[in-house]
Amino acid sequence: MSPLLIYVLLSIVKVAVVTVVLLMCVAYTVLLERKVVGRIQNRFGPSRVGPFGLMQPMADGLKLFLKEDIMPLSVYRPLYILAPVIALACALLSIAVVPFGANIQYRGIDLFQIADLNIGLLVILGVTSVGVYGIALSGWSSNNKYSLLGALRSSAQMVSYELALGLSLVGVVIRAGSLRLRDIVDIQATHGILSWNVFGGFQIVAFFIYLIAAYAETNRAPFDLVEAESELTGGYHTEYSSMKFAMFFMAEYANMITVGCVATLLFFGGWSSPFGHLLPEPHSIFLRAVLPLFWFVIKVFFFVFLYIWVRGTTPRFRYDQLMGFGWKFLVPLSIANIIVAALIYAPR
Amino acid sequence: MAFGMYLVIFFIFGALCIAGALNMLLQRHPINSALSLIVVMTSLAVLYLLLGAEFLAAAQVIVYSGAVMVLFTFVIMLLNAGEEERTRGSRAAYIVGFPGVAALLGLLTYIFLSVRMPLGNAQLGGGTLVTTSDLSRVLFRDLLLPFEVTSVLILVAILGAVALARKEP
Amino acid sequence: MLVPIAYYLVLSAILFSIGVAAFLIKRNIITVFMSIELMLNAVNLTFVAFAHRWHQVSGQIFVFFVMVVAAAEAAVGLAIIIAIFRTRNTLNVDQVNLMKL
Numbered sequence: 001m002s003p004l005l006i007y008v009l010l011s012i013v014k015v016a017v018v019t020v021v022l023l024m025c026v027a028y029t030v031l032l033e034r035k036v037v038g039r040i041q042n043r044f045g046p047s048r049v050g051p052f053g054l055m056q057p058m059a060d061g062l063k064l065f066l067k068e069d070i071m072p073l074s075v076y077r078p079l080y081i082l083a084p085v086i087a088l089a090c091a092l093l094s095i096a097v098v099p100f101g102a103n104i105q106y107r108g109i110d111l112f113q114i115a116d117l118n119i120g121l122l123v124i125l126g127v128t129s130v131g132v133y134g135i136a137l138s139g140w141s142s143n144n145k146y147s148l149l150g151a152l153r154s155s156a157q158m159v160s161y162e163l164a165l166g167l168s169l170v171g172v173v174i175r176a177g178s179l180r181l182r183d184i185v186d187i188q189a190t191h192g193i194l195s196w197n198v199f200g201g202f203q204i205v206a207f208f209i210y211l212i213a214a215y216a217e218t219n220r221a222p223f224d225l226v227e228a229e230s231e232l233t234g235g236y237h238t239e240y241s242s243m244k245f246a247m248f249f250m251a252e253y254a255n256m257i258t259v260g261c262v263a264t265l266l267f268f269g270g271w272s273s274p275f276g277h278l279l280p281e282p283h284s285i286f287l288r289a290v291l292p293l294f295w296f297v298i299k300v301f302f303f304v305f306l307y308i309w310v311r312g313t314t315p316r317f318r319y320d321q322l323m324g325f326g327w328k329f330l331v332p333l334s335i336a337n338i339i340v341a342a343l344i345y346a347p348r
Numbered sequence: 349m350a351f352g353m354y355l356v357i358f359f360i361f362g363a364l365c366i367a368g369a370l371n372m373l374l375q376r377h378p379i380n381s382a383l384s385l386i387v388v389m390t391s392l393a394v395l396y397l398l399l400g401a402e403f404l405a406a407a408q409v410i411v412y413s414g415a416v417m418v419l420f421t422f423v424i425m426l427l428n429a430g431e432e433e434r435t436r437g438s439r440a441a442y443i444v445g446f447p448g449v450a451a452l453l454g455l456l457t458y459i460f461l462s463v464r465m466p467l468g469n470a471q472l473g474g475g476t477l478v479t480t481s482d483l484s485r486v487l488f489r490d491l492l493l494p495f496e497v498t499s500v501l502i503l504v505a506i507l508g509a510v511a512l513a514r515k516e517p
Numbered sequence: 518m519l520v521p522i523a524y525y526l527v528l529s530a531i532l533f534s535i536g537v538a539a540f541l542i543k544r545n546i547i548t549v550f551m552s553i554e555l556m557l558n559a560v561n562l563t564f565v566a567f568a569h570r571w572h573q574v575s576g577q578i579f580v581f582f583v584m585v586v587a588a589a590e591a592a593v594g595l596a597i598i599i600a601i602f603r604t605r606n607t608l609n610v611d612q613v614n615l616m617k618l
Contacts, residue, residue: 456527
């Protein structure tokens with residue numbers, strides 16, 4: 001077996017495992033959201049379909065699959081079908097550069113990261129930028145004035161907050177000296193919780209900017225004016241039904257999970273444990289592989305829970321307040337953060 | 349790596365670039381032209397990766413595919429640009445344009461293929477990858493003045509765009 | 518089997534010629550503007566190919582500046598197009614040939 005063949009086969013296995021796990025997580029994140037928002041609103045979420053409602057995603061998936069796929073006559077067909085594909089593809093793509101666990105290698109191939117690129121962070125930003133097309137084209141092709149307005153507003157919001165998102169990551173890059181995600185995590189794995197970027201790396205302001213910009217990027221939580229049911233009759237996915245609507249839905253939750261993964265990598269030390277060097281390094285290779293993965297999953301779960309918590313408790317921003325906040329407050333604040341980070345790390 | 353893999357990737361993405369550019373030329377509705385151009389820009393990013401320019405590939409996707417073309421798409425959607433009509437001017441352009449462009453293409457291709465041997469091949473691996481730190485080292489030390497002037501240029505462009513697109517009260 | 522640099526240059530020449538053809542033939546202002554972006558991208562590919570050949574980073578930095586200038590130009594050009602559309606209500610280049618409205 002030549003090394004190339006092993007590399008290709010292992011990559012296919014990694015991609016398959018990550019995609020399946022991500023889609024299962026998306027399905028159960030929907031359930032988690034419904035239950036948590038339900039408890040915040042003093043009621044139970046779905047609780048009948050299985051024990052504690054755990055089979056609800058199966059029922060939802062079956063329903064969306066079997067619904068009638070209505071395509072209005074006056075939509076522009078090629079783009080109408082292409083837009084949810086773009087949205088879902090971009091949502092599932094950024095997970096390819098995320099390192100889930102420690103650098104365990106099998107014959108020189110990294111087992112816990114699909115693609116180890118030198119510019120991993122820029123790939124995530126680039127895929128987020130291309131994801132805007134899914135929404136813009138869906139609104140335009142629906143041939144419906146509410147969809148078009150919702151899509152234009154949503155695209156303008158995403159493009160504006162992309163700027164604050166990108167700028168808030170520069171402080172992290174200054175500390176790590178590299179755009180490679182493994183390097184960024186390795187810098188934070190030295191002294192446990194104190195060397196995480198959010199505490200020891202003095203990036204707490206950048207963390208909050210990133211969090212707010214990510215909420216706006218994924219059209220969620222207090223920035224979901226463009227897709228809320230009570231505004232604009234549903235925004236850019238008004239005319240979509242069954243599988244295409246499911247694709248937009250899945251794209252939104254997959255984006256949430258990706259944002260959570262990136263936030264843990266950049267600000268919370270990725271797969272490193274908060275105890276750092278206080279605990280001895282385990283001897284068995286199984287524990288050394290699984291324990292970092294466990295910490296990573298716990299942190300991503302915390303972020304997803306934070307997303308849902310903010311959604312259940314905050315009111316919506318009005319559109320002009322939203323744009324003013326992004327341009328007039330977040331962008332200058334993130335530039336100030338870059339200056340402060342440069343001053344802190346310049347003596348090195 | 350396997351025999352001829354770089355050549356295969358170059359031909360696939362080069363063919364995608366040319367197909368996208370021809371599609372941009374031949375489509376009547378501007379939104380189709382815009383989408384074809386996005387395909388061209390993303391394929392060019394892959395070609396930059398083949399030439400060892402990793403930061404430029406990422407910048408091409410982020411700046412061109414993800415910002416400039418979004419701007420074009422917005423304007424096409426806002427102005428509700430419809431399909432093009434054939435007018436008198438376009439017929440004259442067909443008669444003059446195509447031979448001129450063919451002459452230009454023929455001349456350039458002849459020149460490039462005649463220096464094919466001295467130019468050599470695109471090497472990969474080793475020291476031919478230009479990392480972001482190499483790029484930034486030259487950009488922020490030797491070429492700092494053009495960098496600062498570019499930021500003034502962007503400021504002027506922002507002011508110009510806001511002033512031009514503002515609605516008269 | 519490696520790719521000769523001349524192939525990249527020929528591809529860039531083809532893209533540039535298609536850009537020139539689209540510039541001359543198309544009648545919609547926005548499409549004409551997009552063909553200018555295509556020409557700029559073709560030139561970027563030439564710069565990166567030569568930067569690779571002669572191991573000079575300045576070729577890639579030139580591409581960086583071309584990208585910045587093209588983005589700024591796209592912003593201002595599209596603002597002008599919007600202003601033209603507001604006054605003349607057409608996007609056809611043959612119909613904006615007089616200073617009089």
